[in-house]
Amino acid sequence: MSAPSSLVEAHSEHTPSPRRRQSAVPALARVEAVRLLRHPAFLVAIALYLAPWLYDLAIGDPAHRFPVLHDASWSSQFLLLLPAAGVLLAANQAALRSQRHGAEEAYQVLVVDRVARAGAHLLSLVPAVLGALVLSALRIAYLAAQPGAAGEVRPLEVLAGPACVLLAGCAGVLASTITRSAAAAPLLIVGLAAVTVTAAVNDTAAWRWLSLIANQNENASPLPTPLIERPAGTHLLWLTCWAALLAVAALLVSRLRSPSPRGPVASRAVAVVALVGILVTGILQISAGSATMKDREAAYTRHPAAYQTCDTRAHITYCAFPDFTSRVGEWAQVTAGVLRNTPPTIATDSYAVRQRVFPSGAVVTSSEDPSALPPLADWAADDLAAGTPNAVTVDTDWSEGAAGGDRGSDAVLAFAASFAYRAVVGTVPDQPRLTMVCGARAMLVVWLAAQATPGTADALASLRRRSFGPLTLPLLGSAAGLAFEPQGQDLAFALVDHPPADLAERIIAGWDQLSAADTSAEQAADLLGIHLPTSPDDYSEIAGC
Template sequence: MTFSTTTTDDGARRTGTSLPAPGRGSRGRPAVPVLAGTESRLLLRHPAFLAAVVLYAAFWIYDLVPGGAAHAYPVLQDESWSVHLPLLLLAAGVLLAANQGVLRSHRNMTEPMYDVLVVGRSRRICAHLLSLLPAALLALLLTAGRMGYLAGRSGAVGEVRPWDVLAGPACVLLAGVVGVLLSTLVTSAAVAPMAVVGLGMLTFAGAVNTSASWRWFGLLAFENENAAPLPAALVHRPAAAHLAWLAALVVLLGATAVLRAGGRGTVLKATTALALAAALVAGFTQTRGLSAADTDQVSAYTDHPAAHQRCTKENGLTLCAFPEFAPWTTQWAKVARGVLAYAPGEVAGAPYTIRQRIFPPGGASSNGQPPPLTEWAADDSRAGTPKAVTVGTDWSDGAAGGDRRSDAVVEFATGFAYRAVTGDVPGRPRLTMVCGARATLVLWLAGKATPGTQEALRSTRERTFGGGISLPLLNSGAGLSFEPRAADFAFDLIDRPSRANATVIKKNWAELTAPDTTVDRAARLLGVKAPPAVPASGQVAGC
């Protein structure tokens, strides 16, 4: 408001007031940005948003308290989408805060007072939409910080996927727009919490149906968390199309909110129409699935990995990995050397190959499917690396919370120990039963290889029922299974100092590795008490 002086026809002077120019504040600044700045500060201080930020921070801190062991070896192409899970808390907080911000005048019964302002309802809705940008920017900064932390870990491999990373902050922005739109449709404060529940159910449904194409119509599209990571070349997520879908929804729903508030104009209507068209195109594009060429590429990497890998040699070990996983080969070599440290010279000095593999195709759950063992054996022969020991695309320092990463460590350590003990690799499409002294020796070598393998092996045993231990190969139907009595004896030996058994094991290696050597005979050779005998009813088939 400004003061003005006017002169009438009779020469008298009168002083009065005049309203600001339409759409401008009292200091000449555009009113919509000024109101947006005020509303953004109120939104960032809203209890729902602050609670969401606190929960997000608690989620991250909880993950870091044990030293971040579960994320010591992150695969960045997987982390690019999984990092968004806690951002759903921020999205819920922004939706609630934005909705209550618009309904503030209705709640306080001051809506009629806004009729005298120069900024109409549609322009106020525009201000509320603009006020969401700082919250989305905060989500982007939190995501960037998290990804920066993971990428900075010494064991990080893979590549950051920008389109996947940007999807999380876009979801936060979209949630806020939904909150604003709901306020123009219904003035009840109960609608926003119901919307949060509805979006949460949609996201959960997509998370448990990771093979369904319709999951891309949700806020975020997750992958099967129980599946091992894939090399970056095989990650065919339509992340760019999904980000375009989210952006189109932001514009479409935002424009609809302005229209509901009384907005008019050709530009607004054209924007709404274009956003609708973009949403339809992006929505269709993101659900097309894999092409035939993509499927063939996944099959080639699965059945014939040697052609897509780089190999290095280190002290008799040939280490073959997909290019982005090459930094992990030092960890594989460390475990292999730990196993061979207790073997006699002729065994420790023999050549060994470690080859990284993926199974099943596409990273889905295998459900006990047999792996392509015949194709793998032929691939190894062509590459001049027969009987290569398999290692997957997961890794950790040890137990890592008892998840698939710790199981991957146990799987590789026992697989390499089995190769050293038997001179072969499992070749059956189902679990290979390991019995007697061989089973004890394989588990003991795996447990003594490194402190991490021992920790992971104990974690596996704690999560195993029935006494024995079964270790599927890359979550397939093949792998190794150890009889209960031999496993019990192995853990008894693991608890003993290594030097107490190492010399005796090297001296009696030939007999301990013979397929017909029993647990009782192994106990006599090692000079220790054998575990109690298992009754006939409790004996394992195949031993």
């Protein structure tokens, strides 16, 4: 379709003034912004973004009762990739509307030329980007309001999500100036998704920061904020420079396709600055990581007492990193539940709980890996110097039973079992490898941990569904921790599933014998007056028992 010759001649004789053209761009941007927000691709993306949040709200959101805010600030970027894809597709289709309808030549008689229309489409992205920012802010505010929230919000990481939406929209507009193909936008989304997934898989590679979002090791427990060295500001600037470069490129390509192809010097200058910014921030991101941070990480790992605050409740001292002091109440519920069914001499003894981190445990691939061995000797010396000998280790992870996922659930159960071991044995494990808990002690530790709170019972049920063979509870993801003799653990499972009415009284009455190292599971069953379950597997030879 071609424009009537009279219209084209009139347009050439009465070229609109720059002032009229500039005043028309914001008006067109407002119209296109409304159309973009109503585009099906954007609406579907927003619905997919809100669906998990609304589902959590509908069921009471137990999975997010204990968020770590500096990790939530980073992870909030992921769901915004959905609106980013919707904005890219919607912006591209809007910019191609005149091409699809065969009206491009007729558009030449309008006040706005090709370059101005490209600028209007770029400006139309602003409401969608602001909407993404509002969604991110609301999500973080909701998590921060949770009573179990820990850590601090990192604004620069929250802003990275909306920056991805802006970058995607600019990429969609640029694609419309390069090719008229409607397949360009979906292919661009696939390409960006492939880069993001590749970076997510390589979550320890420095170059992953050159993707839209740099993934972190999902198996790693949260770290205190002084140990966080994500280049949040540099990454945000990198995304912003890319968005600026794509926007300027869209304007310059539109200028090249217009009747007067000379581009303004300002646009070229912005492109040069953006390109330099991309190179500089890219290099800074790849080279992120310092020897100072590694020394600080080693200090926090080996000597945590120097960086913690302690709170004594009754006869138990709880020491935590400042980010996680809000968790003390949850820990106290577990310890009280464990001691509830112990003799008075055990229940009123002095105990200590200390939060620790072991970053090396997140990358362990084998128990033979030297990095898998936690510094137990350093921890013991640190506790002794701090006046909290035999302190029970608690993780930075926590959850509402099994609702928070396997990692948080296992952290809750591991703490309950470790504290129960301290109450039964009188000390904490000092073996660099798994400490085997045998016979009646295995039954007693597992049962005390399971009955401590509804959350620990739920966590044990979850682990039983996911485990085969002897029960093991690694210490902070390391090669150390607790392992239980199968006969003892099976007896504990039977007591958890079908407890006698007076089980607690029987256990307290027979505590001395049940907590003795030489009491077998068979003897424990006889003492409690119950039948010892028969295990379907042959565990007759268990190392350490």
